[in-house]
Amino acid sequence: MTPIPAPETGIEPMTLWHALAGPFIEYPFMRRALVACLALAIGSGPIGVLLLLRRMSLVGDAMSHAVLPGAAIGFLIGGLSLWGMTIGGFVAGLAVALLAGIVSRHTSLREDASFAGFYLASLALGVLLVSTHGSNIDLLHILFGTILAVDDSALFLVGGVASVSSLILLAIYRPLILECFDPGYLRSVSGRGSLYHLIFLVLVVLNLVASFQALGTLMAVGLMMLPAASARFWARQVGSMMLTAIVIALLSGFIGLLGSYRFALPSGPAIVLTGSIFYVLSILTGRRGGVLTRLLATRHLTG
Amino acid sequence: MKKLFAALLIGILAHAAPASARDLNVVTSFTVLADMVRQVGGDHVHVRSLIGPNGDPHVYEPTPQDGNALAKADLVFVSGLGLEGWMDRLIKASGYKGTVVVASKGVATLSMREEGKTITDPHAWNSAANGVIYARNIAFALAKADPQRATDYKIRGERYMQQLQALDSWAHKMVNAIPAYKRKVISSHDAFGYLGAGYGIEFRAPVGFSTESEASAADVARLVDQIKRENIRAVFLENSNDPRMIRQIASETGAVLGGTLYAEALSAPGGPAPDYATMFRHNIELLVKGMRGN
Amino acid sequence: MISTPVISLENLTVTYDRHPAVHHVCGCFQAGSLTAIVGPNGAGKSTLMKAIVGLLAPAGGGIRYAGIDRRRDVAYLPQQAEIDRSFPITVADTVVTGCWQEIGAFGRVTSAQWRRVAEALSAVGLDGFGRRLIGTLSAGQFQRALFARLLLQKASVILLDEPFNAIDARTTADLLALVQRWHGEEKTIIAVLHDFDQVRACFPQTLLLARELIDWGPTDDVLIPANLLMMRQMAERWADDADTCSRNRD
Numbered sequence: 151m152t153p154i155p156a157p158e159t160g161i162e163p164m165t166l167w168h169a170l171a172g173p174f175i176e177y178p179f180m181r182r183a184l185v186a187c188l189a190l191a192i193g194s195g196p197i198g199v200l201l202l203l204r205r206m207s208l209v210g211d212a213m214s215h216a217v218l219p220g221a222a223i224g225f226l227i228g229g230l231s232l233w234g235m236t237i238g239g240f241v242a243g244l245a246v247a248l249l250a251g252i253v254s255r256h257t258s259l260r261e262d263a264s265f266a267g268f269y270l271a272s273l274a275l276g277v278l279l280v281s282t283h284g285s286n287i288d289l290l291h292i293l294f295g296t297i298l299a300v301d302d303s304a305l306f307l308v309g310g311v312a313s314v315s316s317l318i319l320l321a322i323y324r325p326l327i328l329e330c331f332d333p334g335y336l337r338s339v340s341g342r343g344s345l346y347h348l349i350f351l352v353l354v355v356l357n358l359v360a361s362f363q364a365l366g367t368l369m370a371v372g373l374m375m376l377p378a379a380s381a382r383f384w385a386r387q388v389g390s391m392m393l394t395a396i397v398i399a400l401l402s403g404f405i406g407l408l409g410s411y412r413f414a415l416p417s418g419p420a421i422v423l424t425g426s427i428f429y430v431l432s433i434l435t436g437r438r439g440g441v442l443t444r445l446l447a448t449r450h451l452t453g
Numbered sequence: 454m455k456k457l458f459a460a461l462l463i464g465i466l467a468h469a470a471p472a473s474a475r476d477l478n479v480v481t482s483f484t485v486l487a488d489m490v491r492q493v494g495g496d497h498v499h500v501r502s503l504i505g506p507n508g509d510p511h512v513y514e515p516t517p518q519d520g521n522a523l524a525k526a527d528l529v530f531v532s533g534l535g536l537e538g539w540m541d542r543l544i545k546a547s548g549y550k551g552t553v554v555v556a557s558k559g560v561a562t563l564s565m566r567e568e569g570k571t572i573t574d575p576h577a578w579n580s581a582a583n584g585v586i587y588a589r590n591i592a593f594a595l596a597k598a599d600p601q602r603a604t605d606y607k608i609r610g611e612r613y614m615q616q617l618q619a620l621d622s623w624a625h626k627m628v629n630a631i632p633a634y635k636r637k638v639i640s641s642h643d644a645f646g647y648l649g650a651g652y653g654i655e656f657r658a659p660v661g662f663s664t665e666s667e668a669s670a671a672d673v674a675r676l677v678d679q680i681k682r683e684n685i686r687a688v689f690l691e692n693s694n695d696p697r698m699i700r701q702i703a704s705e706t707g708a709v710l711g712g713t714l715y716a717e718a719l720s721a722p723g724g725p726a727p728d729y730a731t732m733f734r735h736n737i738e739l740l741v742k743g744m745r746g747n
Numbered sequence: 748m749i750s751t752p753v754i755s756l757e758n759l760t761v762t763y764d765r766h767p768a769v770h771h772v773c774g775c776f777q778a779g780s781l782t783a784i785v786g787p788n789g790a791g792k793s794t795l796m797k798a799i800v801g802l803l804a805p806a807g808g809g810i811r812y813a814g815i816d817r818r819r820d821v822a823y824l825p826q827q828a829e830i831d832r833s834f835p836i837t838v839a840d841t842v843v844t845g846c847w848q849e850i851g852a853f854g855r856v857t858s859a860q861w862r863r864v865a866e867a868l869s870a871v872g873l874d875g876f877g878r879r880l881i882g883t884l885s886a887g888q889f890q891r892a893l894f895a896r897l898l899l900q901k902a903s904v905i906l907l908d909e910p911f912n913a914i915d916a917r918t919t920a921d922l923l924a925l926v927q928r929w930h931g932e933e934k935t936i937i938a939v940l941h942d943f944d945q946v947r948a949c950f951p952q953t954l955l956l957a958r959e960l961i962d963w964g965p966t967d968d969v970l971i972p973a974n975l976l977m978m979r980q981m982a983e984r985w986a987d988d989a990d991t992c993s994r995n996r997d
Contacts, residue, residue, distance in 0.1 A: 177674055179705050203834060281514065298673050299697040301704070325852040328844055331834035338800050338823045339847045339900075346852075366667075386880065388835050410670035417670050 173411045179298060180407060183417070186300045186308055186364060187403025190373050193312030194357045195395035196319055198378035199388065200350065204330055209265060210371035213358045216246040216269040218276025226279070236363045243355040246272050251351050255344060294366040298417050304364035311360040315353050322346055327388060365418070372422035373399045380429045383436020398428050477599050480526040482537045483510040484719040485578055486556060488728045490530055492613045493591045493606060506721045510536055515543045523547035528598045530591065533557040536575035554594040556587045563646050576644040579716060580651035581621035581733050588614045620730060624737045628652045631744050638743055639680060639702065640689040644716035654740060668698065680706040687711035687743025711743035750777040753815060753904060753935050754799060758808035761791070761798045767958060768794040770807070774954070774963045779933040783940045783950035783966070787978055790956045792939040793826070796908050815903060819848050822902035824893055826909050832882050838892050839864055839877035845899030867895040872921055887918035894922055905929060907938040923949055943970060957981035
């Protein structure tokens with residue numbers, strides 16, 4: 151392997167603008183990566199906040215395993231077609247989420263337990279299918295993309311999902327929030343409490359699977375949950391938490407991509423680590439409940 | 454009395470005549486090797502490849518049937534040079550006690566970088582010149598394991614080696630027809646170290662070699678710059694990896710997808726690389742065509 | 748005023764896993780009545796209330812609603828424990844959901860409705876609490892907020908499940924006054940309560956429940972020693988070896 155020479159340094163001075171925007175102006179793939187981050191932030195940010203508040207934070211990671219049998223069946227039917235495997239993965243993820251939701255609603259099993267049960271079953275089924283029928287191609291590795299390789303169809307997928315997801319979320323915002331913290335009341339005034347919950351689960355799976363395919367698991371789950379966790383320390387209400395999460399996600403993407411460019415760090419981890427740095431900073435210095443903020447708050451009001 | 458003696462003689466002679474030799478059961482690690490063994494071995498050697506077409510020989514999850522096949526095998530072939538790290542454990546578990554032939558013995562090795570470490574490049578077979586060495590080792594091993602057909606193997610081996618030699622010369626001719634500054638290609642996987650070194654083609658890859666590692670934006674940017682600067686026109690996919698990164702780079706630079714190269718596995722029987730010789734020819738043809746456009 | 752039954756219980760049975768939480772309850776709530784449901788622990792009072800609201804399905808018998816729509820006209824205040832108070836939402840946003848029947852899931856909240864929210868908060872003594880997060884309220888304050896929500900619901904039937912549990916005396920008094928006001932507005936009110944003094948003082952009707960109906964009628968007639976004795980004899984534990992109830996009619 152011949153070594154690749156260092157990037158050319160221009161003669162123009164390194165202004166701040168050039169440092170921040172330069173790579174994005176120069177390279178289409180960087181622009182697409184940034185747009186993909188924007189779509190991910192808008193689509194997954196609010197969903198992450200709701201997952202966090204409903205104590206379902208680990209769902210994202212579990213879902214990355216739950217999609218396996220669907221991808222395997224998609225592969226068996228259509229070969230290495232990305233779309234076939236993505237649709238298969240979506241169906242599998244949806245089945246797991248819906249079954250878990252229904253079971254937790256109608257039995258004594260809580261959401262996290264029923265979800266754990268179904269996703270493990272799904273994962274085992276997937277491994278079985280792959281082992282008996284597949285060649286030894288790492289299906290999940292092929293299914294999960296990387297942000298630097300976002301092509302038109304992947305961009306369309308994440309962008310489309312983000313748009314549709316945001317619109318639906320806006321539409322069912324009130325009943326969904328109510329379902330989160332006072333499901334009893336919702337059930338007494340509206341017969342459709344479960345419906346909103348199921349719609350929410352569908353949105354979760356949709357966002358996750360689209361993000362897996364375009365950006366890989368680390369980024370998909372990382373940018374769904376980390377900004378939400380950080381936003382807890384800055385925003386007062388659930389609405390502003392969602393907006394804060396979107397902003398933090400976008401900033402993480404932007405800074406992470408820049409870091410990947412300037413310091414030759416792998417892109418996905420760089421972005422997620424940036425998100426983690428935001429998270430730690432939020433824990434320490436967040437306006438609401440930050441550790442240092444609390445320690446340093448010495449003077450209180452008169453009333 | 455004479456009749457009895459005659460009968461006895463015939464009986465002894467019947468036993469003394471060589472028993473028709475049993476066919477050989479051979480197991481190889483992956484398809485490229487399996488094909489080469491078949492070419493040299495002929496009809497009386499039954500070859501089974503553990504990894505199927507389009508598979509990845511670096512990682513493999515064995516099944517119980519594999520263990521069985523190994524236990525019943527007369528001879529086992531691996532490519533060696535660290536390619537089949539999973540093989541040792543499988544052989545031990547299966548209880549196979551026979552010889553494991555390293556087909557790459559005698560190849561002048563190159564090194565490569567993987568996950569930050571420098572290791573021996575195991576993809577020796579992608580150069581036809583090394584293929585000749587593989588064929589020789591295979592013929593020798595088969596003759597040793599099955600002495601009764603030794604002559605057969607020797608003849609078939611020589612014939613195969615000649616075929617591969619011819620391919621090697623042909624490849625040199627094709628590549629040398631292209632001016633040196635044009636001999637650069639982009640490929641997603643670095644299995645072509647020996648091919649590149651053997652025929653003077655420069656391979657560049659944007660991603661690390663392990664399926665776990667991920668590219669940085671800087672890597673991709675540099676590669677894009679280089680392709681544009683040096684006017685590299687041809688980008689090649691590889692049949693067992695995610696093609697999206699390569700496609701992205703192609704679309705960004707205006708380079709053309711030169712086709713799929715076969716590096717670590719044969720294609721299915723109907724495909725463009727059903728056997729080793731065809732695979733090599735296919736690779737060289739695609740590469741040359743791509744490089745001409747640079 | 749002619750009394751009309753608004754909610755009739757007809758041989759109502761609600762079970763958990765075949766054990767009767769309440770069984771064979773018959774009777775009716777008159778429109779405009781102010782009824783207390785009392786009984787020992789585990790008597791099925793909450794269960795009965797949930798069945799009336801429609802959160803639990805009857806295992807036997809039924810409930811009839813005369814002249815009202817169960818969703819629109821019945822307001823229900825559950826026990827506090829079912830609400831996640833750590834959720835980051837303000838008092839105003841919580842209370843405004845009382846307008847559900849008018850705006851549904853998707854309608855916009857008008858300024859007139861926000862005004863009503865402010866009025867309701869005033870009525871329960873939570874002036875200026877609109878922007879506070881529900882997690883920052885005390886138990887008493889939060890209960891007042893839930894009552895404010897009830898005010899906005901404009902329901903004709905109000906069900907309160909242990910509304911004064913662990914609430915300070917001042918809040919209890921204020922909320923009881925609110926209940927009296929509702930009674931004056933001819934709303935039908937049913938409340939699960941534990942404090943017999945409270946019941947005797949403020950609630951003209953009483954339903955005495957110990958899994959089965961012991962008595963139902965004017966408070967002074969129901970809360971007599973004979974009934975209270977029967978109530979105490981109710982077994983609290985469910986009998987695992989109990990026979991099938993002889994009054995089952997399939």
